[in-house]
Amino acid sequence: MTGQHFYEPRNGHGLPHCPLNAIVAPRPIGWVTTISSDGRINLAPYSHFNIFNDEPPILIFGSGREKDSVRNIRQTGEFVWNLATLQLAKQMNITSADFPNGTDEMEMAGLEAAPSRLVRPPRVAASPAAFECKVIEIAPMKDAAGRVLPSFVVQGEVVGIHIDRAYLREGLFDTAAAQPLARCGYRGEYAAVTSLFQMFRPATPADAVAMAAGAAR
Numbered sequence: 001m002t003g004q005h006f007y008e009p010r011n012g013h014g015l016p017h018c019p020l021n022a023i024v025a026p027r028p029i030g031w032v033t034t035i036s037s038d039g040r041i042n043l044a045p046y047s048h049f050n051i052f053n054d055e056p057p058i059l060i061f062g063s064g065r066e067k068d069s070v071r072n073i074r075q076t077g078e079f080v081w082n083l084a085t086l087q088l089a090k091q092m093n094i095t096s097a098d099f100p101n102g103t104d105e106m107e108m109a110g111l112e113a114a115p116s117r118l119v120r121p122p123r124v125a126a127s128p129a130a131f132e133c134k135v136i137e138i139a140p141m142k143d144a145a146g147r148v149l150p151s152f153v154v155q156g157e158v159v160g161i162h163i164d165r166a167y168l169r170e171g172l173f174d175t176a177a178a179q180p181l182a183r184c185g186y187r188g189e190y191a192a193v194t195s196l197f198q199m200f201r202p203a204t205p206a207d208a209v210a211m212a213a214g215a216a217r
Contacts, residue, residue, distance in 0.1 A: 021047070022185030029181055030061035031092060033080040033106070034072035035121040041113065042068045043095045043105040043124070045084060047183035057158035059133065062141070064151050068101060070138060073154060077135045078119035081156075082127040086179040086192040091126075118160045128167045128178040132160035 007013045009020075021027075030049025034042045046069075048062035059081060063070050073079050084092045091109040099105060106113055106124065114125035116132045123130035133156035141151040167174050179192045202208035 017186055020185070021183070022189070025184040026182030026191045027184075029084040029092065029183055030059075031082040031084040031095070031124070031127070032061065032069050033082060033121045033123060034069050034078075035076060036068075036072045036102075037075040040072075040102050041104045041106055041122065042072055043082075043109070043111070044069050045092050045096050049081075051158075057131070057161075058136065058155060059131065059158060060153060060155050062151060062153050066150075066152060070152050070154060072121075073135050073156075074138060076120060078121055079133050079135065079154075079156060080116055080119060080121045080123045081131040081133060081158075082124040083129040083178065084181045085128060086181055086194075088124070088126060089181055089190065089192075092181065114162075116160065123162060128164045129173070130162045131158040132162075133157060134159050 005015070013019060027047050028049055030046035032044055032046060036042070044067065046061040046063060049059070051057060051059045069079070088111075091111050094109040095105040097105075097108075099108065106122070112125040113122035116123055116130075119132045119134065123132075136155040136157055137153075139153050139155075141149040141153055143149060163173060167178050169177075175193055176196050179194055182191045182193070183189075184191050202211055
């Protein structure tokens with residue numbers, strides 16, 4: 001079969017399963033720890049997540065509804081992002097279950113909590129890296145017509161970063177050694193980063209032209 005399959009999302013995709021999340025992949029996982037105002041810990045993964053600014057570091061995750069994570073962040077203004085890895089894949093998957101309100105998913109998954117320095121929510125002790133965050137904004141999503149959706153976008157500023165020294169090589173974080181986990185769409189499909197390759201950004205437009213000429217050969 002050749003050609004293009006085109007569809008307008010509002011009219012349905014006409015395929016066995018929606019391809020959206022399989023196309024926008026891999027996506028890093030927002031494995032978020034929060035704590036309620038009365039001290040109950042929550043840990044949940046979000047596949048709509050990424051970091052969107054460097055200075056100051058700002059990360060954003062999307063929640064399809066106002067889950068415990070969003071409610072807890074509203075109450076306390078704080079959360080922790082934990083790096084989900086291949087080694088922690090089973091535990092991450094357990095925390096994705098729709099447990100009753102107040103359940104400690106970290107305990108359910110057999111994960112040890114480690115204290116944070118600047119925020120109340122703990123971090124996952126076994127994770128190679130964790131970001132302590134202060135909330136900037138929790139905003140409902142809207143569609144192009146301005147209709148408010150039941151989904152939310154959470155923005156947080158990273159105020160503290162933990163890195164397991166075992167994953168530092170000459171001062172650089174060894175991504176391949178950590179084997180970060182990523183969501184790939186459809187049902188239960190994931191990928192793990194196990195190897196890297198280098199491709200340097202052209203320093204000047206002339207370098208880019210030379211690269212293009214080389215690629216065309």
